[in-house]
Amino acid sequence: MTDIIRTENLTFAYPADEGQQPHTALDGVDLTIERGSFVAVLGHNGSGKSTLAKHMNAVLLPGGGKVYVDGMDTSNEDLLLEVRSRVGMVFQNPDNQIVANVVEEDVAFGPENLGVPTAEIRQRVDSALKAVGMEAFMLHAPHHLSGGQKQRVAIAGVIAMEPQCIVLDESTAMLDPLGRREVLDTVRRLNREKGITIVLITHHMDEAAMAGRVVVMDNGKVVMDGPPREILVRMEELRAIGLDVPHTVELLHGLREDGFDVPLDAMSIQECAAAICEAL
C-alpha cells in the first residue's frame, strides 16, 4: 500500500448556530497522500485547510464520505489511538500545544499515553530530541525557549510517537524568519532522512515551492493539485481565489509581459536569477 492517507468524497459541516444553515467546510474532497511525500496545502482563510487536517487523524470524523489512514477507517473507534499515533499534528501556536513543564516530559507525553514501557520512552525521547536538534534543551522549561525552538519541541513530541506522517497546520505562521527556517529545515530533514510523510499547511508561497506537490483548496474543495512548478505559475487563477504567487514567479511574469523570453517555473531565487541572466 503506497497511500498513507486517502479521503473519499469527504464532506463536513460544522454544526451551525440556531436558525442558521450549517456551513459546509469540506465539500467532496478526494485526496490521496502518498507515503514519504512532501505535500503543501494552500488556501485562503476559511477554505477548509484546518478542517481537512483534523480529519487526517480523527480529531474530526467525516460528515460524509470516508477517510483512511494507513488503510484504517478513521471512523472506527477501536482504531482511534492507532490512527492518531500514525499521523501526528503540529499546530500554529507553540504555547498551546506544550503540556509539560520540562522539555523531556513534554516529548514523553505521547508515548506515555500510548503505554510505551519506561525504558523505551527514554530512548524515544532522546532520539526525537536529537532528530530536531534540541537535545541540549532536554531539561529546560519550555517557556524560556524561542518560538522556533518550542515548535521543534512540539515536533519532537510528535516524532516520539513514531508516526508515519506529520501534519503541520500553519506551524510557521507565528514565527520570525529564523524560527521558520529552523522548523522548515527540520521537517525537510525528517522527510528526507526518515521518510516521514509531511503535509504542510501554509500561507507562504515560498514554503509551498519547496514541496513535492501542492494542493490548493477553495471553499471546501480541492481546486488544483500538482507539482509546484505547474501550480504556482498559474498567477491569474491563484489570485482569483485570494492567493499570491511566489515573488520569483511574479517577477518572471512581469518580465514576460515586457517581452523577455523567460521561463515561468524558476521557483528558487537561484534558478530565477539564472533564468534572467540567460534572457539578457
Next chain:
Amino acid sequence: MLKDITLGQFFPGNTLAHKLDPRTKIILVVLYIVALFCARFFVSYGLVALLLVMSVKVSGVHPKALVKGLKPILFIICFTAVLNLLYTPGEALVSFWVFTITREGILQAFFMVLRLTMLIMGTFLLTYTTSPIALTDGLETLLNPLKKLHVPVHELAMIMSIALRFIPTLIEETDKIMSAQKARGADFESGNLFQRAKALVPILVPLFISAFRRADELAVAMECRCYHGGGGRTKLHVLRYAARDYFVLTGFAAVLGGVLVLAHFGL
C-alpha cells in the same frame, strides 16, 4: 514587572533533601505536622524543633528564605498570639481594663506562635526542595488507592501540572495586556480601591478570553497526542524508593514516637 513573581518556589540542589523520593517527603511532612500538633511542652517542642533545624541544615536552604516565607501570614500569627495571650484563663499576672494576662496565657501564646511558624517552615521546606512536577507526581502516586473510591486522582494531578505549566505563560500574557491597556491610557496605580478594581476589568476580560482559547487548543493538541485519560498510561520517570527513603522515614517515625511519649508525660 509581573515576571518577577516566582510561584511554587523551588531551589534546585543536590542534597539528601532534594534526592529523597517526593512521596517520602510528603509523608515526612505529614509525620512532622502530627508531631507538631502532639507536642505539649518545652521538651517535646524542642525535639520537633531539633528535627526542623536538622532538616533545614541537610537541605542547604538558607534559613532567611524560610523566614521570608512567614511574611504573608505574619498578621495571622500576631492575631492568634494576642488572642491566646488575653483570653486564656489561669493564674493572673497583670490585669488592666477588661483584660487579664495569665501565666498560662503567655505560655499558650508562645507555643501557638511556635507551632504556626514551624508548620509554615516545614511545608515551605518541602516546596523549596521538591520541583512542582515531582510534587504532583508524588501526590498522584500516594493518592492512587483513592481511585477505588472513584476519586479522580489522575485528572486532579493533570489539572495541577497543566496549571503549573501555564502560570508563566499567563503571567507573560497579563504583562502584555497591561502594557497594551496602559498604552491606551489605562491607569492601574491611582484612585481608590474601587477605582483600581474597576481598572482591572479591561485586563481580566481579554485574559479570560485568551485562556479559554488556549484551553480549547490545548485539549485538541492533547487528543492528537493520544491522551485518553489515565488508563494504560506509562511514565518517563517512575518513582522508586531507595534505602535512604526508608532510613529517613524510620528516623521521623521515631521522633514522632518520642514526642508522643514526652507529651503523654506532660513534657
